[in-house]
Amino acid sequence: MANLIIKPLTLVSATASRLRPLFFVIALLLSGGSAFSAERIYQKPSDFIRESLGTIPATRALSLNAGQQKVVRAILGKRYKTSSIRYWSVGKKTAFILEEIGKTEYITTGYLVSGGKISSVKVLVYRETHGWEVGRPSFTKQFRGARLAQGMQLNKGVKNIAGATLSVRALTKLARLALYLETLK
Amino acid sequence: MSEPPPRRRRPARLWHRWLGLAAALPLLWLSLSGILLNHAESIGLNDRQVSAAWILKRYHQLPGGDPRGLRIGDRKVASWDGLTFLDHELVEIPGELIGAVALRDELVIATDERVAILDGSGAMVLDLDELSLPPLPLEAIGVESGRLFLSAGGSHYRFSDDFLSFEKGTFSRSSVALQPLAADDLQELRTAIQTRRAMPLSRVILDAHSGKLFGWPGWLLTDLAALSVIVLTLLGLRLLKRRAS
Numbered sequence: 455m456a457n458l459i460i461k462p463l464t465l466v467s468a469t470a471s472r473l474r475p476l477f478f479v480i481a482l483l484l485s486g487g488s489a490f491s492a493e494r495i496y497q498k499p500s501d502f503i504r505e506s507l508g509t510i511p512a513t514r515a516l517s518l519n520a521g522q523q524k525v526v527r528a529i530l531g532k533r534y535k536t537s538s539i540r541y542w543s544v545g546k547k548t549a550f551i552l553e554e555i556g557k558t559e560y561i562t563t564g565y566l567v568s569g570g571k572i573s574s575v576k577v578l579v580y581r582e583t584h585g586w587e588v589g590r591p592s593f594t595k596q597f598r599g600a601r602l603a604q605g606m607q608l609n610k611g612v613k614n615i616a617g618a619t620l621s622v623r624a625l626t627k628l629a630r631l632a633l634y635l636e637t638l639k
Numbered sequence: 640m641s642e643p644p645p646r647r648r649r650p651a652r653l654w655h656r657w658l659g660l661a662a663a664l665p666l667l668w669l670s671l672s673g674i675l676l677n678h679a680e681s682i683g684l685n686d687r688q689v690s691a692a693w694i695l696k697r698y699h700q701l702p703g704g705d706p707r708g709l710r711i712g713d714r715k716v717a718s719w720d721g722l723t724f725l726d727h728e729l730v731e732i733p734g735e736l737i738g739a740v741a742l743r744d745e746l747v748i749a750t751d752e753r754v755a756i757l758d759g760s761g762a763m764v765l766d767l768d769e770l771s772l773p774p775l776p777l778e779a780i781g782v783e784s785g786r787l788f789l790s791a792g793g794s795h796y797r798f799s800d801d802f803l804s805f806e807k808g809t810f811s812r813s814s815v816a817l818q819p820l821a822a823d824d825l826q827e828l829r830t831a832i833q834t835r836r837a838m839p840l841s842r843v844i845l846d847a848h849s850g851k852l853f854g855w856p857g858w859l860l861t862d863l864a865a866l867s868v869i870v871l872t873l874l875g876l877r878l879l880k881r882r883a884s
Contacts, residue, residue, distance in 0.1 A: 500770050513771045513803045535731065537758075538765045540803070551770070557842070560731065583851070 494580045496589055499551045502564035502576055507544040515540045516638050529606050529630050530554065539635060547573070548636050552628045556582045556621040563625060565632035572600045572629055585618030588625055597625075602633040649881075655874040658867055665864035672848040679841040688837035697852055700836040706825060707817040711741050716748055717820060717828060723750060725761055727831035732766060738780040738815040742787055747802075749789065751776035756802055765802055773805060783812050 515538045553560045559581035566573040575597040577589035603609035702720030718736030734750030746757045756765040779790040787798040788810045797808030850857030
């Protein structure tokens with residue numbers, strides 16, 4: 455009977471002794487560590503404008519009236535961050551630096567529009583912890599050549615990225631916004 | 640009558656037993672949270688918010704350090720741990736607050752890297768970044784003769800009425816200074832942040848599932864739990880083979 459009681463205790467003790475270093479390591483690791491540090495800066499906005507337009511022209515801004523803000527709300531599903539939106543223009547090319555929330559943080563994106571078509575898209579600052587894949591050129595190149603079609607939609611589809619659905623939607627909405635804003639200049 | 644020989648304990652069985660015991664809780668959590676995440680939309684996890692202080696702290700949603708601010712008429716502008724607030728609402732401009740001024744019907748808030756122009760309702764009219772500002776970091780903000788002035792790199796810059804261009808100028812008045820917040824303002828701001836910066840429950844569960852919520856120790860624990868499944872499977876197969884033979 456004594457054996458029956460002592461043996462499991464011995465077993466527990468021996469195993470605990472063997473695993474003790476592991477427990478210590480886990481306890482030590484659990485005592486610290488920070489959670490999230492997500493901001494990825496791909497390019498400064500000024501570098502995007504210089505790269506896209508060859509220079510940094512004077513800043514201009516579109517002050518959206520009530521009707522135009524209504525269209526913007528229809529595109530984004532909400533008000534844009536600001537009621538005046540800056541742009542930079544050289545010849546037929548116009549560049550916008552636009553920001554939209556992916557899931558919880560703003561994504562800063564540069565759009566170059568020319569003649570009603572998107573020439574290039576570049577994610578400049580990505581602040582979300584998930585979905586940074588939208589910053590890859592293999593994704594953003596899908597927007598090249600896109601135009602506004604009926605219902606303020608893009609005339610071509612943009613493939614989704616699994617796990618980055620909200621960021622993809624945000625960039626697509628901003629592409630539609632950039633094309634709309636170009637018509638207002 | 641002699642005692643039966645002591646039963647030989649197989650190391651594989653001991654490892655299987657104790658590793659299984661140690662990994663049971665993390666595996667249970669991974670399974671449960673995995674099921675919840677797969678049905679997040681249908682059970683409304685995206686719509687529910689978590690505002691517990693320790694969760695918000697993990698997401699860096701609760702600022703640390705001492706807040707400072709200033710009053711512009713009846714409006715309160717405050718800076719706390721790199722976040723800028725207007726009447727307890729977060730103003731989405733990055734950088735450290737350097738000051739704010741009232742100009743015509745607008746409120747101009749400047750951080751060391753951005754300037755936000757807000758209308759009377761607090762809605763942002765214009766957000767100026769490095770493309771439309773003097774060389775960063777900005778150092779001070781002020782108003783003279785109805786024009787906005789910003790100081791940077793030891794020089795003063797006078798802005799046009801539409802805030803889209805600027806030129807070097809002379810600024811003779813003193814710029815605005817930030818003060819520590821009064822106890823009442825501080826408490827109001829803390830409560831407002833905790834209420835308004837709640838995180839979606841689905842995001843919290845996803846990050847707890849992957850371990851990210853707890854930083855790199857969480858990642859490690861999740862990895863260990865996953866590795867334990869592999870080891871348990873192999874040990875189980877080995878024990879099964881021995882029993883069969």
